[in-house]
Structure formats: C-alpha cells, structure tokens
Amino acid sequence: MNKPDPTKLSLFGQHLLDRRKFLRDTASLVGSFSLLNLLQNDGLLASEIGLSSDKTPIRPVIDPNNPYASRPPHFDPAAKQLLIIFCAGAVSHVDTFDYKPELSKFHGMKPPGMPAVTFEGPSGNIHKPFWDFSPRGQSGKMVSDLLPNLGGMVDDFSFFHALHSETSAHPTAENFMSTGFTFEGFPSIGSWVSYALGTENQELPAFVAINDPRGMPRSAKNNWGNGFLPASFQGTNFSAASPIPNIATPDSISDAHNKATVDAIERLNAKHLEKNPGDSELAARIASYELAGKMQLSVPELTNIDGEPDYVLKEYGADSSNELKSGYAKNCILARRMIEKGVRCVQLFNGSDASGGNGVTNWDSHGNIHKTHGMQAEIMDQPTAALLKDLKRRGLLEDTLVVWCTEFGRMPFLQANGTGRDHNAEAFTSFMMGAGVKKGFSYGRSDEFGFKAIEGKTSVYDFNATILHLLGLDHERLSFYNNGLERRLTNVHGHVVKDVLA
Incomplete structure (x- = not known):
C-alpha cells in the first residue's frame, strides 16, 4: 500500500x-x-x-456513627419539616379546585380541539362538574361541594393550577411526583430531605411514610425509597393500624435485663467499629439498629391514637362508622403526632392500589365518577382538613410546609363509557400551606376547559424545586454522585416558583 x-x-x-x-x-x-x-x-x-x-454540589457532612443527626440547610429555611399528603389515583381538578364555567356552557358537546382518543380509549362529550362550585373564604375562591371541609380553608392555601406531568400512567406518574423520574431506582423527595438535613428527633426515623388503611399506592415503595442514596435515608413505612411489627419487648424479659442487653450490644458494636475504621456501611447498619432499639420505646406511645381526647377523635372523624374514614383519620392524627415529635418528613397517603384501584380504593375514576370520587372524598376531606386545622391551632405550621398533591388530573370530557374521566397529564391542581407560602393565593391557569396548562405552567420539577427551596435547600446543589453523574431530585430542570413564596 x-x-x-x-x-x-x-x-x-x-x-x-x-x-x-x-x-x-x-x-x-x-x-x-x-x-x-x-x-x-x-x-x-x-x-x-x-x-x-x-x-457546585454542597454535600452534607454526615457522621457515619449517626447518619440521622440534624444538619444545616444551604440557607435560612422558611420551613424545618415537611408533610406531604398524596392522593393516589389522580383527583379530578375540574371537579374540585379548578372552576371552569365553560364546562357547563358546552356540556354534552364534542370537545373542540381535543383528542378523539385518550389514555384508555375514545373520548366522549364534555361534562360539567359533577358537583356545584361556590365561593369559599374571604378570598371567594371557587371550590366544589365535593370537598366542603378543605374548601373552608382556602384562605390558607397556595394553589398550583397549571401543574403538568410527563406521563399519564399511574406508576410512572407516582414515581415522577415522588422522585423526579419516571423510572424506578431514584431517591424519593423525603429521602433527599433526610439525606440533606437529618432529623432533630433521634428516637424516630427522619422520614416516615404512612400508607392508606387499604394498602400501598400503585408505585409502592418507590414513593419513599432511597434509590442510590445510602439506605439510612429511605422512608420507614408504618401506620396507625399497622405499627412496626415485632417491636414490643416480650413480657418474659424485664426492663433491667433488656437494658443490660442493649448496653452490652453497644459495647460490642463500638469495639467492632474500632477494628474497622472508615467502614461507613457498618456504621450506618449499627446506627439503624440503634434507632430500632430506641423506637421500641417511642413508637408504641406514638401510635396509641386511642389516648387522644374524644373531641380530637371526633374532629378528625376517627369515631366514624365508616371504617376506611376512621382508619385514615387515625393516620392523620399519627401524622400530626410525628410533626410534633420533630420527624423531618412525613408522607401521608390517601388511596391505594388494592384490587387495582379503579376508583374504589383510590381516586382513579374511569367509571361512575360521581359515586367513586364521592366515596374517596368522604374518606379524605374531613380528616385532612382537621389535620391542617390542628397543625395551625398548635402553631406547628410556623415551621412546617404542607403539600397536598396527586399524580395528574382528569379530562374535562367523559370517556366513551359515559360515566368517568380519563387521565390528564397536561393540567392538574395541587396546593401548599404553612411555612413560607402565601395564603389565599392561586398561581397559574389552565385553559377554559381545564384541559391544558396555559399560564404559569409549572412542571413537577418546578414544584419539587420550590419544596426544597422552602426547606432551605438549593435544588441545583443538592446532589449525589452516582454512575458518573451528579444526580439530583430535579434532574437537569426546575425553577423555584417565587410567586408563591410569602
């Protein structure tokens, strides 16, 4: 050549x-x-x-012997604790908080400029809200009769009316709301918060997930998983009806004997750590077992809801003959108790994937929405409103950010079956309340039918960035190095919605 x-x-x-x-x-x-x-x-x-x-990333300095220790935020926070109320199954915004008079005007007509086929098949005609709307509070915010108790509190809320998601399937949408990614294996927002800030109560977990009495949501443990963050920062899952199993000391073991055993284990663990300096996984494992030991004393007292005064049980609806409502109400009381005890992040679920959901065990109302949404509202409305009022009355909202959310909205028209609304990822409503957010405020707007976000369009990335900001965390700097990338809750997106900040 x-x-x-x-x-x-x-x-x-x-x-x-x-x-x-x-x-x-x-x-x-x-x-x-x-x-x-x-x-x-x-x-x-x-x-x-x-x-x-x-x-550049601001990495929290984590004590391997106590990964739950309280850590400073990036800047002075408005809120020190976070309560997320997640309504699984997708609440219909056009039947609750997003008032659209045009739906009544065009009721029964074919939707102009809207898709002929949606997530579960052909679309039907536009349907007016299944419940009447009326002005609430001094702000006159229009809220439907479906949620009278929460409707009475609108002067305390900051609504996001132009939220949109990247997916209209329940598992991926739940993942997206809780982790910022549609795929599995990414840390939940509660894990990010506990990783960054730790907790001020060393006898309880930094992050607790309280499941609905009917079971887990569609995406299950992904909602409170730690993903690639250290295992210490995953959520601990229990509820008022199902406290952590096997935590009580057997009657055959005396307090003195139990204390002597714990002291001996602590000495052995200390010696083991001395022989393995720098082993962070070992230190984290020991810290987890030590926390479990402390929880043997703290959790039984915490979950003893029956010890609450009768007027509190009645206010929350824990005395209801509706067992599902009573069970959820007790979970709401448990959430308040955890906030009182200084738990950093509490994630409270309303709705589960038991029996496939289908509007019966969650808000996924593809058929007979008037009945199924009515069932879910009966369970959720009074206990949730009581929880928020109780937090306010006790002064806990001064340091607590409350987030009420769902994974996406529902269509302004019916499905072809004529009785339910299909998934709508283009527009939905959630709200925040408490430390750092404006009261009686609405941000963003969907179109005249509630079909698409058109003004103040807010992505889930923006929503989560705002939550982190209120907790004193810069979403662009809170990251974790994994597989060659600095990963973060908001991926490469997100902006703080400053208009809702007080």
Whole structure:
C-alpha cells in the first residue's frame, strides 16, 4: 500500500505529526485528568449535568456513627419539616379546585380541539362538574361541594393550577411526583430531605411514610425509597393500624435485663467499629439498629391514637362508622403526632392500589365518577382538613410546609363509557400551606376547559424545586454522585416558583 506523502498532508495532518506538540498536549491532558480527580474527591467538581462554578454540589457532612443527626440547610429555611399528603389515583381538578364555567356552557358537546382518543380509549362529550362550585373564604375562591371541609380553608392555601406531568400512567406518574423520574431506582423527595438535613428527633426515623388503611399506592415503595442514596435515608413505612411489627419487648424479659442487653450490644458494636475504621456501611447498619432499639420505646406511645381526647377523635372523624374514614383519620392524627415529635418528613397517603384501584380504593375514576370520587372524598376531606386545622391551632405550621398533591388530573370530557374521566397529564391542581407560602393565593391557569396548562405552567420539577427551596435547600446543589453523574431530585430542570413564596 502506498504511504502518504507528508508534504501533501493538510495542516491538520501535519499538526498530528508534530512530536513536541503531541507530547506537550498529552502532558496537559494527563494533568487535567489528575486535577478533575482531585476536585471530584473533594466534592468541588461541577457536575456533568451543567452545574456552573458557583453551583457546585454542597454535600452534607454526615457522621457515619449517626447518619440521622440534624444538619444545616444551604440557607435560612422558611420551613424545618415537611408533610406531604398524596392522593393516589389522580383527583379530578375540574371537579374540585379548578372552576371552569365553560364546562357547563358546552356540556354534552364534542370537545373542540381535543383528542378523539385518550389514555384508555375514545373520548366522549364534555361534562360539567359533577358537583356545584361556590365561593369559599374571604378570598371567594371557587371550590366544589365535593370537598366542603378543605374548601373552608382556602384562605390558607397556595394553589398550583397549571401543574403538568410527563406521563399519564399511574406508576410512572407516582414515581415522577415522588422522585423526579419516571423510572424506578431514584431517591424519593423525603429521602433527599433526610439525606440533606437529618432529623432533630433521634428516637424516630427522619422520614416516615404512612400508607392508606387499604394498602400501598400503585408505585409502592418507590414513593419513599432511597434509590442510590445510602439506605439510612429511605422512608420507614408504618401506620396507625399497622405499627412496626415485632417491636414490643416480650413480657418474659424485664426492663433491667433488656437494658443490660442493649448496653452490652453497644459495647460490642463500638469495639467492632474500632477494628474497622472508615467502614461507613457498618456504621450506618449499627446506627439503624440503634434507632430500632430506641423506637421500641417511642413508637408504641406514638401510635396509641386511642389516648387522644374524644373531641380530637371526633374532629378528625376517627369515631366514624365508616371504617376506611376512621382508619385514615387515625393516620392523620399519627401524622400530626410525628410533626410534633420533630420527624423531618412525613408522607401521608390517601388511596391505594388494592384490587387495582379503579376508583374504589383510590381516586382513579374511569367509571361512575360521581359515586367513586364521592366515596374517596368522604374518606379524605374531613380528616385532612382537621389535620391542617390542628397543625395551625398548635402553631406547628410556623415551621412546617404542607403539600397536598396527586399524580395528574382528569379530562374535562367523559370517556366513551359515559360515566368517568380519563387521565390528564397536561393540567392538574395541587396546593401548599404553612411555612413560607402565601395564603389565599392561586398561581397559574389552565385553559377554559381545564384541559391544558396555559399560564404559569409549572412542571413537577418546578414544584419539587420550590419544596426544597422552602426547606432551605438549593435544588441545583443538592446532589449525589452516582454512575458518573451528579444526580439530583430535579434532574437537569426546575425553577423555584417565587410567586408563591410569602
């Protein structure tokens, strides 16, 4: 084969044959790799997802012997604790908080400019709200008669009326709301918060998930999982009806004997740690067992809801003959108790995937929405409103951010079966309340039918970025290095919705 003539090579080719230049560039490249490695080890490397030099990750300093210790936020926070009330199954915004008079005007007509086929098949005609709307509070906010108790509190809420999701399937949408990703394996927002801030109560978990009396939501443990964060920061799952199993000390073991056993285990663990310095997984495992030991004393007292005064049980609806409502009401009381005890993040679920949901065990009302949404509202409305009023009365909202949310909304028209509304990821409503947010305020707007967000369009990334901001955390700097990337709750997106900040 003929060899190329060096005299005929392009300038670029001649550059490649420059030996001195090659050695100089190689040395520079090796030095750059070394510098990048040093910066990464010191946590000073701007990530591969676009962090600028002034947005380098702020890594919490975590004591391996106590990963739950309280840690400072990035800046002064409005809120110190977080309560998320998650209504699984997708609450219909056009039948609850997003008033659309045009639905009554065009009732029974074919929807103009809307899809002929949606998530579960052909679309039907526009249907007016299944419940009447009326003005509530001093703000005159229009809320449907479906939620009279929450409707009476609108002067305390900051509504997000132009939320939109990237998916209209329940499992992926739940993942998206809770973790910022549609796929599994990413940390939940509660895990991010406990990773960043720890907790002020060392006898209870930093993050607790309280499941609906009917069971887990569609995406189950992904909603409170730790993903790639250390296992210490996953949510602990229990409820008023199902406290943590096997936590009580057997009657055959005396308090003195139990204490002596615990003391001996602590000494052995300390010696084991001394023999394995720097083993963070071992330290985290020991810390978890120590927390479990403390919970043997704290959890039974915490979950003893029957010890509440009768007027509190009645206010929440815990005395209701409706067992599902009573069970959820007791979970609401448990949530309030956890906030009182200083638990950093509480995630309270209303609705489950038991029997497939289908509007019977959650808000997924594809058929007979008047009956199924009515069932869910009867369970959720009074206990939730009582919880929020109780938090306010006790002064707990001064340090607590409350988030009421669902995974997406529902269509302004009926499905072809004529009795239910299909999934709508283009527009839905959620609200915040408490520390750091405006009262009696509405942000964003969907179109005249409630079909698409058109003003103040707010992504789930924006929503989560705002939550973190209120807790004193910069969503662009709260990250964790995993598989070559600085991962964060908001991925590479998100902006704080400053209009809702008080």
